[in-house]
Amino acid sequence: MIKYPDGTVYKKKDTKPAKRRILTASNRGMSLENDINITNEYYKDKDICLILKRPTPINVVKVDYDHGARIIDAYFEKQSTTDYNGIYRGKYIDFEAKNTKNKASFPLSNIYKHQIEHLEAVIHHGGIAFFIVEFETLGKVFLLDAQDVINFYKREERKSIPISYFIENGIEIDQGYNPRVDYIKAVDKKYF
Amino acid sequence: MIKYPDGTVYKKKDTKPAKRRILTASNRGMSLENDINITNEYYKDKDICLILKRPTPINVVKVDYDHGARIIDAYFEKQSTTDYNGIYRGKYIDFEAKNTKNKASFPLSNIYKHQIEHLEAVIHHGGIAFFIVEFETLGKVFLLDAQDVINFYKREERKSIPISYFIENGIEIDQGYNPRVDYIKAVDKKYF
Numbered sequence: 001m002i003k004y005p006d007g008t009v010y011k012k013k014d015t016k017p018a019k020r021r022i023l024t025a026s027n028r029g030m031s032l033e034n035d036i037n038i039t040n041e042y043y044k045d046k047d048i049c050l051i052l053k054r055p056t057p058i059n060v061v062k063v064d065y066d067h068g069a070r071i072i073d074a075y076f077e078k079q080s081t082t083d084y085n086g087i088y089r090g091k092y093i094d095f096e097a098k099n100t101k102n103k104a105s106f107p108l109s110n111i112y113k114h115q116i117e118h119l120e121a122v123i124h125h126g127g128i129a130f131f132i133v134e135f136e137t138l139g140k141v142f143l144l145d146a147q148d149v150i151n152f153y154k155r156e157e158r159k160s161i162p163i164s165y166f167i168e169n170g171i172e173i174d175q176g177y178n179p180r181v182d183y184i185k186a187v188d189k190k191y192f
Numbered sequence: 193m194i195k196y197p198d199g200t201v202y203k204k205k206d207t208k209p210a211k212r213r214i215l216t217a218s219n220r221g222m223s224l225e226n227d228i229n230i231t232n233e234y235y236k237d238k239d240i241c242l243i244l245k246r247p248t249p250i251n252v253v254k255v256d257y258d259h260g261a262r263i264i265d266a267y268f269e270k271q272s273t274t275d276y277n278g279i280y281r282g283k284y285i286d287f288e289a290k291n292t293k294n295k296a297s298f299p300l301s302n303i304y305k306h307q308i309e310h311l312e313a314v315i316h317h318g319g320i321a322f323f324i325v326e327f328e329t330l331g332k333v334f335l336l337d338a339q340d341v342i343n344f345y346k347r348e349e350r351k352s353i354p355i356s357y358f359i360e361n362g363i364e365i366d367q368g369y370n371p372r373v374d375y376i377k378a379v380d381k382k383y384f
Contacts, residue, residue: 050313052273055249058263071250071266081244085277087284090318094279121242126282 032099032134032141035180036084042179049184051086051093054079081118082129088187092127094119095146099134105160106133108153116153119146128191132173132183135163142170143186224291224326224333227372228276234371241376243278243285246271273310274321280379284319286311287338291326297352298325300345308345311338320383324365324375327355334362335378 033053043049057080062073082096096115100106122129129146144161148169152161171186225245235241249272254265274288288307292298314321321338336353340361344353363378 044313047313047316050310050317050319055247057247058250058252058266060250069268071268072264074250074263074266076261076263087286087314087317087319090284092279092282092284118242121236121239122279124239125242125279127242127279 032097032132032181033083036097036132036183039179039181039183040084040086043184049086049088049093051084051088053084054081078112078114080114082115088128088184089192091191092122092125093187094122094127094129095132097132097134099136101136102160103135103137103163105162106135106166107160108149109159111149111153116150120150123147128187130187130190132181133166133170135166138163139175141173141175141181141183142166143173143183143190144170145190224289224324224373225275228289228324228375231371231373231375232276232278235376241278241280241285243276243280245276246273270304270306272306274307280320280376281384283383284314284317285379286314286319286321287324289324289326291328293328294352295327295329295355297354298327298358299352300341301351303341303345308342312342315339320379322379322382324373325358325362327358330355331367333365333367333373333375334358335365335375335382336362337382 037053040051040053043051057077058071058074059077060071060074062071064070064072082094084097085092085094087093096111096119098106098110119129123146131144131146131149132141133144134141144166148165149161152158152165171189173186174182176182229245232243232245235243249269250266251269252263252266254263256262256264274286276289277284277286279285288303288311290298290302311321315338323336323338323341324333325336326333336358340357341353344350344357363381365378366374368374
């Protein structure tokens with residue numbers, strides 16, 4: 001039996017690297033999400049924290065009850081909040097995960113106004129709010145406090161946050177086999 | 193202009209009473225949920241807390257991309273957690289809303305094992321976890337701490353929680369026009 005330094009048992013599936021670097025149009029942006037979901041499972045199993053992805057809201061138009069409540073007409077709705085929330089060390093945690101192929105900056109165009117409003121409310125009520133941003137091409141993932149992103153978002157002349165800002169004000173997140181995106185360490189450094 | 197005692201402006205729509213008492217097979221259980229959703233909107237507008245309903249998870253089988261990403265085959269999945277979570281006074285809040293037509297007790301049959309496990313994890317991580325239970329026939333709504341429900345759930349000889357237990361250990365929730373189910377007052381009494 002092979003063990004990791006922390007005593008957990010090595011399993012063969014762990015050797016599969018995250019396929020995050022090989023991106024196609026269809027899976028672009030999905031691997032970071034997938035890696036965070038797997039990381040959250042790890043955190044849950046280890047009793048580290050309880051953070052979950054909110055289900056994608058779907059507007060159901062028509063259900064066929066003759067075939068066991070099969071949905072036959074529906075459409076995706078935009079998430080009016082962020083993708084993830086939960087609890088860590090008694091505190092409320094709320095974050096959004098985004099990725100970019102840019103090397104020099106993170107464009108703010110794919111952040112929605114209602115997500116900014118939601119994160120402002122989280123901060124107002126005393127929660128911990130941040131973004132996890134992956135620079136795919138650089139192979140780097142950062143945690144950046146939501147207030148920093150809100151400030152950039154509200155300064156309308158800027159359309160993106162330069163990578164230098166992430167390096168100076170964010171926390172780089174360790175990546176590995178398991179946990180894949182060990183963002184809770186960055187949360188510890190930043191907020192505790 | 194007519195105003196409520198707290199200074200908010202009276203709107204005609206507020207005079208419509210919650211139709212919770214007139215229940216049919218199709219809306220049974222939905223009105224409590226609806227009333228809590230409207231209450232959460234009220235709390236959000238007044239900056240009291242930020243608590244949201246988790247979207248119902250739906251497993252999407254087939255999407256028709258020729259007609260603007262219309263979902264043409266999907267099915268509902270069971271919520272593996274609770275229906276509501278969010279933040280209040282810096283604390284993580286997590287709860288499940290249930291209703292019963294019984295007068296004497298609340299049957300535990302409609303609480304799932306994974307919901308109990310989820311609530312145990314919330315308590316473990318220092319969050320506030322509870323149930324909101326409506327006794328429809330009595331017109332009463334109670335907040336009961338999740339640990340109490342977990343204890344009953346694990347004592348397998350009991351299949352329900354008697355109303356007397358709610359009266360003695362729970363907090364009765366004020367009902368009104370707006371907010372409809374003022375559960376945050378009960379949270380204050382119980383946890384702060």
